[in-house]
Amino acid sequence: MKKLRPSFEVVEPSFGSSFYYSKYVENANNKAHLWHYHPEIEMVFVNGGAGKRQIGSHVSYYTDGDLILIGSNLPHCGFTDTNTGNKNETVIQMKPDFLGNDFLQLQEIKPIFDLFDKAKGGIAFGAETIKAVGGKIEKMENQQPFERLVSLLNVLKALEKAEDYKILNASGFSMEMQIQDNDRINMVFNYVKDHFLEEISLEHVAEMASMTVPSFCRYFKKITKKTFTKFVNEYRIVHASKLLAEKPMSIANICFESGFNNFSHFNKLFKEFTGKSASQYRQELKAVIK
Numbered sequence: 001m002k003k004l005r006p007s008f009e010v011v012e013p014s015f016g017s018s019f020y021y022s023k024y025v026e027n028a029n030n031k032a033h034l035w036h037y038h039p040e041i042e043m044v045f046v047n048g049g050a051g052k053r054q055i056g057s058h059v060s061y062y063t064d065g066d067l068i069l070i071g072s073n074l075p076h077c078g079f080t081d082t083n084t085g086n087k088n089e090t091v092i093q094m095k096p097d098f099l100g101n102d103f104l105q106l107q108e109i110k111p112i113f114d115l116f117d118k119a120k121g122g123i124a125f126g127a128e129t130i131k132a133v134g135g136k137i138e139k140m141e142n143q144q145p146f147e148r149l150v151s152l153l154n155v156l157k158a159l160e161k162a163e164d165y166k167i168l169n170a171s172g173f174s175m176e177m178q179i180q181d182n183d184r185i186n187m188v189f190n191y192v193k194d195h196f197l198e199e200i201s202l203e204h205v206a207e208m209a210s211m212t213v214p215s216f217c218r219y220f221k222k223i224t225k226k227t228f229t230k231f232v233n234e235y236r237i238v239h240a241s242k243l244l245a246e247k248p249m250s251i252a253n254i255c256f257e258s259g260f261n262n263f264s265h266f267n268k269l270f271k272e273f274t275g276k277s278a279s280q281y282r283q284e285l286k287a288v289i290k
Contacts, residue, residue: 017148019095020091020092020094021091023090023141024088024089024091035076035077035189035190036077037186039073039095039096040094041069041070041071041119042076042091043068043137045133046080047065047088048087049084050062050063050245051080051086052241053068054076054193055068055075057169057226058122059234061238061242063285065086065134066079067124067133069115071117071120072120074120077193090138094152096116112156114160115156122167122169123166125162125165128162140152184209188209191205191208192232192235193235197257199261200232202216202228232259240254240255240257240258241274244278245285251278251282255278266278
């Protein structure tokens with residue numbers, strides 16, 4: 001049971017700095033596949049490429065790069081792998097109070113504190129903001145500690161002012177629970193991540209969580225703001241989206257390779273989730289990637 005829990009990542013600041021900064025060339029981030037969490041707020045900039053993101057109970061597919069801000073202790077997987085096709089990935093991790101509580105309460109800095117609060121649900125930024133700050137994030141690699149800190153504050157200020165963003169988890173979603181609850185829900189997330197291609201029995205998952213089925217269903221919806229069935233179906237649809245973009249497979253095969261066993265049900269759910277049919281999604285994605 002323990003091996004199904006997300007790993008707690010210990011984050012050490014970069015040498016001479018109050019926060020951690022690392023730039024990975026292409027898909028060299030070997031933590032990308034791990035389901036993990038940490039008290040540090042994490043900013044991830046993926047330069048180009050397309051892939052799957054899972055943050056809390058949210059799963060989705062991104063194209064042409066990504067810029068994410070992940071709140072404290074919000075479990076997530078990495079965003080790049082051997083199929084992503086990105087140029088590089090930059091990861092910045094900072095404690096919520098890395099500048100000191102008094103500093104964050106200054107009128108000039110308080111909007112950044114508010115940004116950190118908003119990031120509790122995970123924030124995905126749009127193309128305009130990515131274009132505006134992506135280069136600044138990458139340039140920090142060669143800067144001295146003080147200059148890098150100033151650059152980070154400028155990037156955070158730009159993110160706080162950005163209008164093209166999306167909160168990834170529903171309003172009220174929170175992973176700040178008792179340790180027992182945190183382990184339980186993350187165990188469930190990890191189980192779905194590892195077994196979504198198979199038939200997932202609600203009875204089995206409830207038993208893993210040491211709960212009755214009705215109690216587990218209420219518990220899961222209270223925390224994630226969605227039913228367990230919807231969460232599993234969304235995970236499968238996002239995987240199907242990934243296959244539609246990356247593999248020259250028939251849509252019928254993609255349906256079954258994504259954990260669905262009924263083609264008409266897959267088509268219905270795919271359109272509900274994306275607003276378009278699988279074939280339309282594939283055509284539009286090809287146009288974007290080209």
